[in-house]
Amino acid sequence: MKKLIASVLCLALLATILAGCGSSNTGANANAGTGSTSSVSGSIAMDGSSALLPLAQTAATQFQAKNPDCAITANGGGSGTGLNDVLAGTVDIGNSDVYAAEKLTAADAAKLVDHKVALIGVATIVNADVAAAVKSLSSDQLKSIFSGQTKNWSVVGGPNEAITIINRPTSSGTRSLFQKWALGGQKSVEGATSLQTDDSKALLTTVGATKGAIGYVALSYLVQPSAQIGTVGIDGVDATYANIYNNTYQVWGYEHMYTKGQPKANVQAFLDYMSSADMASTIESSGYGVIASLNAAAAASR
């Protein structure tokens, strides 16, 4: 009797597994069958930069709505993961916040084709207590804070609170953008007043919860306003895309989608869609910048 029950259960399990496979197969067949109604089909896989992920996901959803036969999967994992995976051929597109040459060896970087899809601005953020008094810092003040020389907000016109620096890890793309363009290449001090968070969301929370905290996040993380934090301009210039477009705010970089060699047709179609006029409003409302809006001087600065 026991044996009978066991074999019935086994069969049931097997049947479920097979049924699972079967249904996914028929799903794929169905897609292939209706392929004639749309020009783009097949699947596109991408992963990498977590800063670009929200935009990539939005774009994927919109693209799939227009091309129902195309299946796009978008994952995060970090710019390094994106470059690794696209180089290994496990994904079609590797998303990165930085140029491939900044992470890969020259030989590997040469195998990849860069598709710049958007701009990303990085803003300096501070705890609400500080934001109430400090609206902008000069770049010298910013350097002095991140080098550990200025230790109290009262020195730069803020409340009498100790400064706590919240960094991203040294491997982070946001950190390297901030270091290069806001701090003039100067490295942040490491010490008991300088913490790190794994990701930008945790950084927002930490800056919001820590009195006297200063950090930096991509503008895409500031689309929804928060009462716990405030942004601080540099040399009187606020971190907005208008200021990036007219070349007055310098802390920004390109978001890249890398392909190994020239992309296949469906990937090319998706990349074209990313830079289409359709996407421009989505890019801006998601907290990214449109490359075509850069003025000549800003475009020449990179």
Added chain:
Amino acid sequence: MESKLRKLKTEYLGRTIVTVFGISIIVLTLAILAFLGYKGGATFLTHGHSLASFLFSSKWDPAQAGQVGTVGSAVFIVGTLEVAALALLIAAPFSLAVAIVISDLAPRVGRRFLRPVIEVFVGIPSVVYGWLGLTVLVPLVARIFHLPFGFSVLSAGLVLAVMIFPTITSVAADALQATPPESKEASYALGSTRWQMIRRVALRYGRTGILTGIVLGLARACGEALAVAMVIGQSNSFAHGLLSPTNTITAVITSSMGNTVNGSEYNDALWSLAFLLLLISLVFIVVIRFIGRQREDS
């Protein structure tokens, strides 16, 4: 023929299955060891850093894209050991006390109530501990000690203590419960109070088991990543005290692995740290085996 077939079914079939699974586990373990050794070795063999600069320097600034940086990991190694030691210091007395309650003072309450509670503790995922630590403990530490932030060795030690408490407790309780009843009764017969019996008989019998629990707890404390990363502050500097932030091996690996590419100095340095972590846990396993052998001898 009939009997041969039967023997095949009753004996060889089972034996083959068990052997295959057993060997694959061993092969898997060795493969992981070899892979970590190969990847972790690149820091020294490919990038040319010395073992001393990896272990004893605190200059952590590994490069990407084929450049040369520094891979000093002393901060993370010391941080890991500090946090694990603090967690043990906090958890061990509680664990021992609860183990004694379960085994001798109130076995019925222990079996019906304490054991299930401890099992619940084990089942809580570490991200939940980390989240609780981040939202409850970290602000509390900041408020109590009037600090700008509560990310500290103390916070990490407390979170880890809660996490390793069930491990130590259940192993220690098992050990105490294994005390032969005759010895306990003999102790009572000689006029011991219950406390004297526990101290002189049960704790002595259970000593090696308790030590095993402690080492298991330490091993878990060293390897825990998520919860610690959320409350330690990840500051790349040595802690000045319990209230100061620092960083651990697991935290630095999780925070940077996605941002680095294979074969870069940064990535290989992280693999070296992973290999070091494996070596640390191997040391703990050797210690446990050693303690176990002593128990057999006595």
